[in-house]
Amino acid sequence: MRTEMSAPSETTDLTGAVRDVLGETGAIGATVRQIATRLDHHPDRVAAALATLRSQGDVLRMGRGLFVLKDFERLAERADFVDPESFVERFEREDGISLGRYPGPITFRSNETVPVHRWWPYVQGYSAEFVAGVLAASELPRRATVLDPFAGSGTTLVETRRAGARALGTELLAPAVLAARVKTHFELDPRELARSAERVLRRAEQRAPGPLPFLRETRRQFSDRALRDLTRLRDSLPPEGGAVANALRLAFGQVLIPSSRLHRSPCLGYGRRLDESARPPFERFRGAVAEMVSDLAELEPVRERWGPPAVIRAEDARAASWPSRSVDLAVTSPPYVNGMDYVMNYKVDLAWLGYARSYSDLRELRRLEVACDNLPRRETAPYLDTSGVEDPWLAEILHRIRGNLERKRTYRRDDVHAVVHRYFADLRPVLDQVYRSLVPGGRFVVVVGDSLLAGVYVPGDLLLARLGVARGFRIASVEVARRRRSGQRRSFLLRESIVTLERPRSAR
């Protein structure tokens, strides 16, 4: 039963009890609600007890409403915490590689003004400049083949084709597949695109508003006026398939989030207030098409340098296979350990573009994507048993996560170790496929981040490099491209690295 009223001694007891809970939850910390549930107390009382403990300097508030005992403030100073530096030293000792630095821009932000790349801003993408640098440094043969198994919005593929090489990719998220296909179709006729866009707008102006997509929160996401215009625009688009029709759908997709109350930073969330005076969707659509038309005109004069048309397969990278020894270079960025739920983040695009028609479609897609934190328990159940994990680093990390979860008991989910286990199990077949498809001496360049999970540091970049070695790759380098803040603890700095693996010439 919850205690609504409490006498002074009870308050002291509660403060002590809150301190005990935080002692048990240790480095992970706990939210007001979690402590309240654990103690079966009213959240307001728990919040008051936490305020007292904070004023005494015993408790600290970390990111995402988490509270920890002062004692756990500096994870790195705790005996049970293995910090990033220790892993880096161990990596040097065991794998013989010291971490270098990559000085250029790595995030997608720098693409937002770059012709073609700007057609579909993809927060999770990387910079065109980075890919262009890798291509240039690789000194590829003429008509080389470049593969991106997690192609996203096609940054690798656009740069590959622009550099005269053959681009291959797989990607599961349909709006990203659409973006990659449109962006690599340099033959798109800008005049025809502009004329078709005007026809679509004329049809939309005369049309009655159409049905809303299935997402329950649609009315909360958009103003009535935006909904009216967006449904009219959507219902006036030609069916997907032809190059112009695809480009128009992409322009429509680009209009969705800026016409809503939502923003991605990087996760989808409510930000702006509904503003009836904001730029109307029809005008935004016209602007998106105008951008495409002007970028296509820039591509045209260098036509003789383009590589052959890109091949983009809407397929699971774990199952996709390519002819053996047919790829000269692979460049990619997979999802990060416990990072983004791409399905949740792109549900608006998926629903409005008709790629998902129900919540079960969204669930099915999430099941196929590399494991993330929102995976249902039945998907992680086969990974609860971690006894078969071969890499000693991964085995230790999974064990530590499980230990922290058992101590805490009320963590958001008690199978985080199984999610992490499945994440690395998901990457293994991709390493296999890329290894087989690469020519001897061919490189696999992977941009990947590390994580802090359930109070345990997970060096995703170094673990991936080690899995690569187990598959037969040689580690050519690991370069740190940038620092970023942990969502769990704002003060904890994570990194994003470029791991370069090479299929040895004396192939195994």
Ligand SMILES: C[S@@+](CC[C@H](N)C(=O)[O-])C[C@H]1O[C@@H](n2cnc3c(N)ncnc32)[C@H](O)[C@@H]1O
């Ligand atoms: C970090 S993003 C890649 C972004 C890309 N480099 C760019 O610049 O646009 C990772 C991508 O992997 C995709 N993905 C996740 N699991 C996948 C799977 N099993 N098969 C293919 N693609 C997958 C996600 O949909 C996401 O687009």
